[in-house]
Amino acid sequence: MGNSVENFVSIMNEKAKQLGLSNTHFVTVNGLDADEHYTTAVELAKLTDYALKNNKFKNIVGTKNYTVTINGYGKAIDNTNELLGYLDGVYGVKTGFTNGANRCLVTSIKRGNMDIISVVLGADTKKDRTKDSIEIIEYAYANYKIVDVTQNIEKAFNEWKKQNEIEIIKGVSKYVDIELSECKNKIIPIKNENIKDIEINIDSIKIANAPISKGEKIGELKLKIGDKTRISIDILIAENINKKNERKYFFEMLSNLTEYFEKAIMHTSEIRTSGA
Secondary structure: OOOOHHHHHHHHHHHHHHOOOOOOEOOOOOOOOOOOOEOOHHHHHHHHHHHOOOHHHHHHHOOOEEEEEEOOEEEEEEOOOOOOOOOOOEEEEEEEEEOOOEEEEEEEEEEOOEEEEEEEEEEOOHHHHHHHHHHHHHHHHHHEEEEEOHHHHHHHHHHHHHHOOEEEEOEOOOEEOEEEOOOOOOEEEEEHHHHHHEEEEEEEOOEEEOOEOOOOEEEEEEEEEOOEEEEEEEEEEOOOEOEOOHHHHHHHHHHHHHHHHHHHHHHHHHHHHHHO
C-alpha cells in the first residue's frame, strides 16, 4: 500500500472516487483538520455502509472493551462510543472530535430486519451528539418500515405484459417476449404513512424493427412514492429476433395466397349452395 502519507492519501481519494463519494476529499490519514479535507453526513454513511461489509472492521467497532498486552503488561481499552452497549441494537461505529468538526458520532443499529446508520456532525458537546443520535435513531424506527416490493413490481409488470405486445417489424416472429433487468434493491425503507402510496409506472416502445437482440433496452419500470422515484428497472428484449430473408418472405406470400384462394373457393361454394 502507500509508502508515504501522500501516497496513502492518494489511495484513500481513489477509493472515495470508486465509491461515488463526490463530496469527499482526504488530505490527512488521521482525520485531523486540514484545508481541502472534507466530507458530508450522507457520504460518511455510505462509507460506513461499505466498511461494515468487512467483518474485521465490524468486529472492532462493535467491541466495547478489550485488553492488549504492552511490554508484558495488560492494558484495558474502552470504546468511546457511548451508545454501544447502551442503546438497543447499536453495534458500532465511531466517535470523533476536532476543533473544526466539533463532536461527531456515526452509529450503526440493527433492530429486526432494519439496519440504519445515523450520522451526527458538529455537536457542541458529547451530550448533544448523544441526544441527537438517539432522537434520529428512535425517529427512524418509529416512522419507517423495510418493505419488500418484489411482488408489487412483478404483478404490475405481468399485468402490463398481458395488455401490451411488442410488435417486431420485418422480423421472423411478429412479437417478442420481454423481461426485467436484475434489480438488487427491491427491499427498501418506506415511511409508514406512504406504504399505501406505492405506484408503478411502465414506459416502453410498442414497435421495433428487426433484427433485435436479447438484452436490448426498450423501456423502463419505475416504482414511485409520491413524486420520488425509488426504483428504476430496465425492460429488456428476452430473445433474439432475426430479420426476415427473401426465402421467409416468399413462403409467407405463398401461404397468404393459399389462404386467400381457399377463402375465395369457400365463398364461391357458399354462393352456389345458396343459389341452388
